Amino acid sequence: MALILNEEQQMLRDSAKSFITESSPVSSLRERRDRGEEWSPELWQGMAEMGWAGMVIPEAYGGLEFGYVGAGLVMEECGRVLASSPLLSSSFVSASLIASLGSDEQKETLLPAIASGASIVSLAVNETDRFDPTVTALTAQQDGDEFVLNGTKRHVLDGKIANTFIVAAKTAGNADETRLFVVADDAPGITVEASRNADTRLVTSMQFDGVRVAAENLLGDAGATWPALERALDIGAVLSAAELSGLAQEAFERTLEYLKERKQFGVPVGSFQALQHRAAQLFCELELCKSAILKAGQAIDEDLPERSRLASMAKAKTAKTAKLAVNEAVQMFCGIGMTDEFDIGFFMKRAAAACQEFGDYYYHADRFARLGGY
Amino acid sequence: MTNLEQFRQETRDWLDENCPASMRQPVKSDKDQCWGGRNWQFTNDDQRVWLERMAERGWTVPQWPTEYGGGGLSQAEAKILKQEMARIHARRPLDSFGIDMLGPALLKFASEEQKQRFIPPIIRGEIRWCQGYSEPNAGSDLASLQARADDKGDHYLINGSKVWTSYADKSDWIFCLVRTDFEAPKHQGISFLLFDMASPGITTHPIKLISGFSPFCETFFENVEVPKENLIGDINKGWNIAKYLLTHEREMIGGFGLLRAGVTTLGQQAVAAIGTRDERLADDGLRSDITAFEIDEMAFAATVERVVDEAKAGQGTGAASSLIKLYGTELNKTRYELLMSLGGSDALFWGNDEDTTVSKDWLRSKGNSIEGGTSEIQLNIIAKRILGLPS
Known part of the structure; x- marks a missing residue:
């Protein structure tokens, strides 16, 4: 299978991007934070109407059966705007477990309700x-x-x-x-x-x-539980990596814009080679993350034997890179990056949390090594 | 069965039948690689047979057009051929700068007559090419090169010198950047010439490297006469060809960072050398460094795969060759640093000058991030051309 997005996946990414930037800009996170709200039921309703809550659920149970590469694209776009929703926990991870382990009756009871967004299963x-x-x-x-x-x-x-x-x-x-x-x-x-x-x-x-x-x-x-749980946790790791990848790309792009605008010593600070090389290095790391996530997503969709090792590779690589991206962002935004008024701090905070979800760099690096026989 | 599945089956059958068993062993030293050319001595008969059989089908260059002897395969078919070769650990039948660097530039810039003349011998491994780019005073600043070609009516007269000319002493022909206009801005006075290394007035001196090997040469031109029909593209427009060719060179060098088929992973080598404790490599620090390396190695391999597949689908990101050159060579250097660490004092073994050892490969790898444009030059290219950062 070619390591690229097919036409349907590209269309999904485009529609995900336009929906999420419209309905959940970073400013809405700030507003919710200031009001002390954890999440937005309206956003969740909208996501469910887009079909996202049923994205990996079989059509027989009210889902779209679109696959995990597609779920990753949605998570990536959510990561770009720091959107908060139970997509990952309920619609992707829990739904995958129920679909692979559940009895017909359990699937009938649980999956359509997850797909419609009515039920949140963690x-x-x-x-x-x-x-x-x-x-x-x-x-x-x-x-x-x-x-x-x-x-x-x-x-x-x-x-x-x-x-x-x-x-x-x-x-x-x-x-x-x-x-x-x-x-x-x-x-x-x-x-x-x-x-x-x-x-x-x-x-x-x-x-x-x-x-x-x-x-x-x-x-x-009993015998099927652990393999299915491992698969669900691999899905969690890869999709969490996808969220981090979107977050890191957005932080990087915002930083680049700033490097081109901000002037010191009479020139844009982005003209300094000390910063150019760091930006170029980060660009390469982000490109590797995209490939790693796509590769791991395809391994889930195609049920390949190396799925777990690829999943740990993708999460480890992306967790490390996302931390680099937000640290570089705050350093390159300089003083303004340290202010609450400016959005970049939100990226640093969310990156730290998303790195932990479904295992951080150290967890997955260790697992990657063990699965590699060392 | 789809056409591709059928192609896979046929390819698998053909390889099974035609790839000699000894050509399915990992490449351990330079002797295992076949470079071809007028003076090539095949290491053994299998090497010759393998090259001839693959060249016959055009599979030394699977995607080049059949009219010049190439394989004419689609991207998808070429990928299958690569996978099937990797499956049986088949060696590359021919390593060639003609294939990896010159050929793609000829296909794009040469006249029909030039293509007919120069491409088939590349495919069959009959002419070995070297690259005349760097000069003593033109390294990272390549466009400041000074080797000159003066128009003498029916021929050009070449004077000057080149350095880091890979295998110039073993090559049959050279593709060479020369200055043809000394008044024009530096990028606009360069031309791209091909000539026979047997021409009168050419001398080469191998340069001994820190590894003890001499893959590179100094090359001197003194009143070398080159027929005018050997000019590729227009006069003074050679820089475009030079840059195009460099993107292929970068991808080739960056590919050094990829794990070769049939070679055990660094982690497995470490276990063999050091052993395990509680099912983990017995050295914690080395284990975490090897893990970080293998994670990057795998993500890099996926990136090379994605870049190739994107190019096929016309979704290319542009200057991907700089990313591949930068990342692949830095990875390869890390691989050898780790190999040296896990071997300990044993890894320092040098042996006789002609022996291939880890210590010599380790020293050789240091050149990867210099040749074909340094890592710093790649970072400059990415910053300016991809990221659009200001000068």
Whole structure:
């Protein structure tokens, strides 16, 4: 398969760009931040009307079945304007898990509601400060036709607005076995605690105290769970990389414009070779990120055996580059880059948060090495 | 079966039948590469057979037009051929500056008669070419070159010298930049000439490098007579050809940064050399450096793939050759630094002058970010031509 966008994908990118720049400019983030709002239900409604919420969901369940390269293009455009939505957590990651593991009934119940935007389903896997899906202490004790969940989850994306969670747990009797449960947000015994992060988004910690879940809400067979979860987390990593890539490109383009306008010593500062070479180097890194993400997106769409290694490569490369891009941006904008009045700081804050989501550079570099046999 | 699937099957069958087993071994030293030319001594019969069979189909240059002996393949077919060759670790049948540098420029700028004359011997590996670009006082500032060609009516008379002429001592012909107008601004007085290295008045001296090898030469021209029909393009318009050719040279040199088929990855080599602890490479610091390198290497390989596919689809980003040259050569240097580190003192082994060793390859790699335009020149090109930053 050629490593380029096909015509449909290019059209999607163009329409995504025009919709998102219109409906969610960076100024709207500032307004929401100043009003103390986490997200915009109107924007979410608009995204759902564009079909984005059902982008990777099979047509039989009300989706577009457009694939993950396409989802990456949407995330990239969202990244450019720092748009906040449950697309990644609900429509892409959780939907992929349900589509691959769910029973017909679960798919019928959950997927059309995700596709329409009516339902927000978030994945509650992580329990550690730094992302690590292999650590699961939360237990699910079988009690007749039910399981009883006890434990905590941390840094759950969109936990405050989700109405359903997919919760990873160890079933008693087999501590090595991770199982997934579909749990409603209002199940007795769940406490959701939200705190505000640097990027203005709310992250949540969840406490499960004797939460009773019917056995029919188990998602998938024991043997199929981990491979499907790994795939969903690969999807999360690649799409998070796509968001970061858009963010980094935008920060870079804004910086370039400034280098051409800003004059010191009587000339544009962009005429100085010290800055030109740094900008040129960053341009190269950004081009590598685009290729890495496209390659990894195609590997997901085509279900290639090297999918996981490519996904970790893409997230590691993009996380590193995005940090470079925002650091260079603030340095090259100089004093004005340090002011709250100026937008570039938002890019730095969001980049730091998005780097952590689904694993940062160090997590994915380590995984990339292990998958490479070292 | 689609046409492409059928092409893949046929290609696979043909390669299986026609690629000698010894030509499926990794290239370990210069001797394993076939450069062709009038004086070429084939390392063994397999090397000769492999070149002849591939040249017969035009597959030394899969996408060049069939009218000059090229393969005439589409981009998609050429990609399949490349994949199928990589699958069996087939060596490139012919390494050639005629293919990687001169040929594309001839196809674009030469007259029909010149194409008929010069291109078929390139494809068949019969003429080995060298490049006369740099001079002692024209390195990064290439356009200030001073080697001159004076119009003597029925011929040009060449005087001057070139330096860093790769394999000038082994080459049959040279493509050479000469000044034909000393009054014009420096870019507008340069012409592009081809001539036989056996012409009277040419001497070459190999330059011994820090690696101990001498792939480059100093080349001197003293009253060398060159027929006028050997001028490519218009007089004083050679700079455009020179630049076009440089983009191909950059892509070729940048390709050094790509992992060659059949060669184990750096991580695997490190495990073999150092071993593991808790299923991770036993040296933590080296492990994180190798990881960073392999991540870049893989993202770079994807970028080269994307650039090729974009060009095919007419979506090219322009000066991609500078990106590939810059990134590929810097990666290759990093690869050799890491290879030296994981080998420890063993990697310093030098042996006899003609031995190929890691230490010599490591030293050779330092030239990658200098030849064909330094990394700093590539950064200048990207900053000005792609990013539009002011002078």
